[in-house]
C-alpha cells in the first residue's frame with residue numbers, strides 16, 4: 226500500500242472510531258405530550274410515527290413526563306398493542322436513568338436495566354418500576370395506580 230493511501234485509510238478509521246461508540250450510545254429522545262386524569266396518562270399511538278426524508282418511520286421509545294413529577298416514563302413499543310412503561314428512576318439511589326441503545330443506564334453508579342426495566346447490572350438489585358399499559362385503536366393508556 227502506498228504511504229499516501231495508508232495514511233488516508235488509517236485516518237479514516239481513526240476519525241470514524243470514536244463515532245461508532247457514540248452512535249451506539251445515542252438514541253434520539255422524543256417527548257410526547259400526554260393527557261391525564263384519574264391516575265391514567267393517555268398518549269397517541271401516532272407519537273411513535275415520524276417522517277424522515279419523505280419516508281414513514283417508527284420509534285421504539287417515547288418519553289412522557291407529568292408536569293409535577295421529577296422523573297419521566299419511557300414507553301417502549303414491543304408491538305402495536307404491547308407497550309412497556311418504565312419509570313426512569315434508578316432503584317439503587319434514585320438517579321435518573323438514560324436510554325442508551327436498548328438499555329437504561331444510570332449515570333451515577335453504572336446500573337443497567339433492560340428496555341423492559343429488568344436489572345442487568347448492579348449495584349441496583351431491583352427492577353425499574355413499571356406501569357400497566359392498555360391500548361385501543363388510537364391511544365396508549367399508562368395506568369399509574
Ligand code: FES
Pocket residue numbers: 315316317318319320331332333334335336347348349
Ligand atoms: Fe443508579 Fe446508583 S443511583 S446506580
